[in-house]
Amino acid sequence: MSITQILFWILTVAALFSAIMVVSSKNPVHSVLWLVATFFAISGHYILLNAQFLAIVNIIVYAGAIMVLFLFVIMLMNLNKSAEPIKNRWLQIVGIVSGGCLLLVLVAALRNTEVAKNIAEVNTGDAGLIKNLGKELFTTFVVPFEISSILFLSAMVGAVVIGKKD
Amino acid sequence: MPINYYIVLALALFSIGIVGVLTRRNAIIVFMCIELMLNSVNLLLVAFSKMQAAKNAAVTVAGTDGQLFVFFIMVVAAAEVSVGLAIIVMMYRNIHSVDINF
Known part of the structure; x- marks a missing residue:
């Protein structure tokens, strides 16, 4: 397993874990901070794909500007108490099941396609x-x-x- | 790296965003989940552009248009966030809550 693959898996796990924490954390400020972590992981993926311009723009524009805007709005509204009314339990279960069904259907549709045999070049190339x-x-x-x-x-x-x- | 790893990763991020939109009631968090979905599509576009660059390696500009599409998506997302947060602030000023099924 080369160092590129190890970095790919580390960044993938970080992105998925912090995306799940965005959805599941009660406090909106924590949600924003986990979303910043997700954007950093995605920027790491961009660097791995040798798209350096997009990596820097992603950090500056998304993690730097847009997320600070979200943080400003949350703190101006004084929403950082975790007293959000939660949805009905059945609605939550239905939401999770339907999102999982979408993922399942799309991955199953991907399995027999031609495009899945291609290779995305990592670490090289000057397109980015x-x-x-x-x-x-x-x-x-x-x-x-x-x-x-x-x-x-x-x-x-x-x-x-x-x-x-x- | 095979392209289907990147496709599955982007699909997983997109589904997590959809689950967040469907299960949360705070309007700001719903908006953040939409940002998450936009970012997963950006990641997929960059992976596909590198796939094109690998397929026709003779052309030096192969795959640059995919990355420029990501750039334009970021531009549109920045404009969308400013207007959307202004709408959320206006809603909070009128009804003193950001709950989406008020």
């Missing part, structure tokens, strides 16, 4: 380096890139309008 991504982003994808700036502007205006006290 910032030089190639930047060249592609500013030639082929330059129109969506500019449109996304308008999307950000409208999201900012929308957030201010919604959040304004009227």
Whole structure:
């Protein structure tokens, strides 16, 4: 077992465990912190796949900005007491069973496909380096890139309008 | 690394997100589970882009468009989170709770 495979399994176990803790922890602040741990594990997967730009962007944008926004909102609302009303026990069981059924059906559908025989190259390849991504982003994808700036502007205006006290 | 390991991992993360959406009542945690589902799809896109890069290794830009799609998903997710959290704050100000079956 090579070091890459060992890292893959460690990161997989970390991602799945912290994702389960996001769903199952009572305190919303703990949930946010476990979600940050999940994002770090997924960033580790990106580094393992040699997608370094996306790994850094994932840490900065998701774990750094979006999760801090969630933490701000939870602390502003003073929700960090763990007094959330829990759902009916039967509804919880039905939710878990239906999520498990979805996983089961999708994995069973994956078993006989052709795509499952392919190999994702780890540790090598320069598709994810910032030089190639930047060249592609500013030639082929330059129109969506500019449109996304308008999307950000409208999201900012929308957030201010919604959040304004009227 | 075979691609089906990455597919199964992404499917497991997506299902955990769905279970969270179905079983929790706090609107912020439901929103966080949606973020978890978005991230599992991002991981799958990166794995598929590296699969394309492995299949046609002669082309240097093979697989970059998959990773740029991940970049755009992150852009859209950031905008969505800002508006969604503003909506949750407005809801909390009006009904003093973030319980989704109030």
